[in-house]
Amino acid sequence: MDDKVKQFQKDFPGVYFIYPTADSIGTYLKSIEYFQAGEHIISLDKPGEGNMNFVIRVITNQRRFILKQARPWVEKYPHIPAPIERNAIESAFYSTISGNALLLKHSPHIIYHDPASFIILMTDLGESSDYLNLYERGKTIEQDQLNSITNYLTQLHKISPAAFPDNWQMRLLNQEHIFKFPFRKDNGFDLNQVQQGLAPVALKYIQNKPLVDRITALGDLYLEHGDVLCHGDFYPGCWLNTTDGLKIIDPEFSFPGFREFDLGMMVGHLIMALQPHESIDQVISAYKEVAPISIELVFQIAGVSILRRILGVAQLPLPLSLHEKEVVMDQAVQWITS
Ligand SMILES: Nc1ncnc2c1ncn2[C@@H]1O[C@H](COP(=O)(O)OP(=O)(O)OP(=O)(O)O)[C@@H](O)[C@H]1O
Numbered sequence: 001m002d003d004k005v006k007q008f009q010k011d012f013p014g015v016y017f018i019y020p021t022a023d024s025i026g027t028y029l030k031s032i033e034y035f036q037a038g039e040h041i042i043s044l045d046k047p048g049e050g051n052m053n054f055v056i057r058v059i060t061n062q063r064r065f066i067l068k069q070a071r072p073w074v075e076k077y078p079h080i081p082a083p084i085e086r087n088a089i090e091s092a093f094y095s096t097i098s099g100n101a102l103l104l105k106h107s108p109h110i111i112y113h114d115p116a117s118f119i120i121l122m123t124d125l126g127e128s129s130d131y132l133n134l135y136e137r138g139k140t141i142e143q144d145q146l147n148s149i150t151n152y153l154t155q156l157h158k159i160s161p162a163a164f165p166d167n168w169q170m171r172l173l174n175q176e177h178i179f180k181f182p183f184r185k186d187n188g189f190d191l192n193q194v195q196q197g198l199a200p201v202a203l204k205y206i207q208n209k210p211l212v213d214r215i216t217a218l219g220d221l222y223l224e225h226g227d228v229l230c231h232g233d234f235y236p237g238c239w240l241n242t243t244d245g246l247k248i249i250d251p252e253f254s255f256p257g258f259r260e261f262d263l264g265m266m267v268g269h270l271i272m273a274l275q276p277h278e279s280i281d282q283v284i285s286a287y288k289e290v291a292p293i294s295i296e297l298v299f300q301i302a303g304v305s306i307l308r309r310i311l312g313v314a315q316l317p318l319p320l321s322l323h324e325k326e327v328v329m330d331q332a333v334q335w336i337t338s
């Protein structure tokens, strides 16, 4: 990690590299003249789980907020490079949606954006839990919460992305991990380490050429310039349950895309979380009342979202047996290839 920091300082001279210490963060905040008179840090805290970025809760004697810094690598796996502009994308996303009262209500606000240091300061949403526990057996999401999430999505997709950045580098990264890497025979990722016996099961999908060709075509579609603002990573890890209701965070993969991308990803995750079919039907019906969609495309994206999460590196806490994974993946294949 020391080498990475040295490289960072060489590549970005004069840019603050934030350490999780009151000294480091205090020095930075003073340098941008953010501190008010008499303000100092009381404590620092990890607000929740994350992989990509450096994220910390800062509590001062006067207020509290979240500091998020992007580095040119994945924070948890520093050997994996990651596009540093993701932090500017996140800021652009929140500013683009700020004219919509409903979206605003469900989002943190950017307090300060420092593009030179790849840092954003955000309002603290307080103690919260994401929806990753939905994958646990027997957990079902309440219909009114699902309605709020769907409602957020329909409102988001009303926003024109005409002036929104392409987010090209992050999309290329996502395209690789959603549509390519999991289906490459020689990708070097040992699925038996995830679950004994998963590697031989995976072969059935990886060797299915019509399936892989169709997924490749969907990956090309993902890179096309679309006409709605997509969140880009619309899954339970980005939905927060707070004391002030539902919040949607982490739009670093947002891009001008197509409705079915976000909606399909949402549906795919509800299916992996074994949510009742009626709930999923309800989500799709509610969305359809607001805007036309291709149901086939929704389920194709849902299918790819399922396959990439079971076969790719971005694993979820799925308690499913091998057989259950196979059943859900077979269903995904039907949707993608029919
Ligand atoms: N504004 C906020 N207020 C309160 N908690 C937050 C806020 N932003 C993020 N968190 C918490 O910190 C966690 C990590 O944040 P975030 O998802 O933005 O980081 P990330 O590094 O982009 O994560 P990932 O690797 O999942 O993409 C979130 O899951 C959430 O629990």
Ligand SMILES: [Mg+2]
Residues within 6 Å of the ligand: 052, 053, 250, 252
């Ligand atoms: Mg993220």
